[in-house]
Amino acid sequence: MLDKNGIAKRIAKEVQDGYYVNLGIGIPTLVANYIPEGINVVLQSENGLLGMGPFPYEGEEDADFINAGKQTITTLPGSVIFDSAMSFGMIRARKINLTILGAMEVSENGDIANWKIPGKMVKGMGGAMDLVASADNIIVAMQHTNRAGESKLLPECTLPLTGIRCVKKIVTELAVLEVAKEGGFRLLERAPGVSIETIKKATAGKLIIDGDIPEMEI
Numbered sequence: 001m002l003d004k005n006g007i008a009k010r011i012a013k014e015v016q017d018g019y020y021v022n023l024g025i026g027i028p029t030l031v032a033n034y035i036p037e038g039i040n041v042v043l044q045s046e047n048g049l050l051g052m053g054p055f056p057y058e059g060e061e062d063a064d065f066i067n068a069g070k071q072t073i074t075t076l077p078g079s080v081i082f083d084s085a086m087s088f089g090m091i092r093a094r095k096i097n098l099t100i101l102g103a104m105e106v107s108e109n110g111d112i113a114n115w116k117i118p119g120k121m122v123k124g125m126g127g128a129m130d131l132v133a134s135a136d137n138i139i140v141a142m143q144h145t146n147r148a149g150e151s152k153l154l155p156e157c158t159l160p161l162t163g164i165r166c167v168k169k170i171v172t173e174l175a176v177l178e179v180a181k182e183g184g185f186r187l188l189e190r191a192p193g194v195s196i197e198t199i200k201k202a203t204a205g206k207l208i209i210d211g212d213i214p215e216m217e218i
Contacts, residue, residue, distance in 0.1 A: 002173040002191050002218070007141050009034040009218050011100060011171050014139060015041050019097040020090075022046060022131060024114075025069035026102035027141040029055075032073075044096060046127040048087045051079025068127060091130050099135040101128060103142045103167075105157040108205035110167040110179040112140065113159035125162065132163025144172035144202045151204035153177070153185055175199050176216060177207075184208045189216045 002010065008030035015021060015031070019041045023029050032043055033054045043052035045067045052067065053074035061072040075081075090096065103114040112132060115125045132138060145151055153170065169178045169188075176189040184206035187199060192215050200207055 001194060002216075005030055005033075006191075006218060007171050007173060010176065010216055011139055011141055012036060013217075014169070015039060015098065017041070020044055020050075020095060021098045021100065022091065022096045022135075023052075023067070024099070024101035024128065024131070028100040028102060029067060029069055029071060031100055031141075044087070044090065045073070046084070046087050046091065046131070048082045048084050049073075049075070049079065050082070050090075051076045053079075088127070088130055091127070092134050094134055094136065096131075096135060097137060099131050099138045101131065101138060101140055103140045103152070103170075104146075105152050105154055105159050106140055106142070106167050106170055106179075107154055107157045108179070108184045109156075110165045111157050111161055112138075112163050112167050113157040114162050116160045128162050132166045135166070138163075138167050138169075140167050140170045142170065142172060144174045144199075151202055153203045153205045155205050174202055180208055186210065187213050189214055191216055192218070 004027050007027055012031050012034035017039050021041055022044045044050050045052050047068045053076045056074050065073050067073050103112050105113040167179050174191050174194050177185040177187055180186045186208040190213050
C-alpha cells in the first residue's frame with residue numbers, strides 16, 4: 001500500500017508540461033513536492049497565488065505565505081500574488097488545466113462529496129464548489145476506505161455532494177482508477193504488492209477490470 005506521499009508522487013506523474021494546476025487541501029498539497037524534473041507547471045492556490053513552490057524546510061517558513069489549507073509554502077521566481085476575486089475568476093474562466101482534490105466519497109458516476117460530514121461544524125463549502133463546477137480534469141487523491149474500513153468508492157455518495165459527474169480519475173493507497181463513461185470505476189493500476197482481490201473487497205461501487213492490471217510505477 002502507498003502512504004500519503006506515495007499517492008501524491010503517483011498523481012504528480014499525471015501533470016503535463018505547461019499545465020496550470022490547482023491543489024486542494026490535504027493529500028493534494030503534497031503533489032507540489034513531487035513535480036518531475038523538466039516539467040514546467042504553474043501551481044495555483046485559490047487564496048491568491050500563482051507560482052507556488054514546494055513546502056519550506058523547517059526553520060525557513062514565512063507565515064505570510066500560505067496555501068488554501070493555511071500551510072506555509074514557498075514561491076518560485078516569477079510567482080504572482082493577487083486577491084481572491086482574481087483567483088476565482090481564473091477558476092471560473094476555466095484557466096486551470098488540472099484540479100487535484102481530496103474527497104470523503106466518490107460515486108461510480110463521478111460525483112464527489114468532500115466538504116461536509118453531518119453533525120460536524122463547517123464554515124461552508126469553500127472553493128471546492130467552484131473548482132468542481134468549472135474544471136474539466138479532476139483527479140481525486142484519497143484513502144480507499146474510511147477509519148472504520150468502509151469503502152469510500154460507492155454506487156452513490158451518502159454525504160452532501162460538492163459536484164456531480166465531475167471526477168475523472170482517483171488515486172488511493174491501493175489503486176489508480178478512472179470513472180468510466182458508462183459508470184463504474186475502471187481499474188488502471190495496482191499499488192505495489194496489492195492484489196486485485198484486495199481492491200475488490202475495498203470497493204463498494206462497480207469495479208471494472210479489463211485484462212491484466214499492472215502495478216504502479218512510483
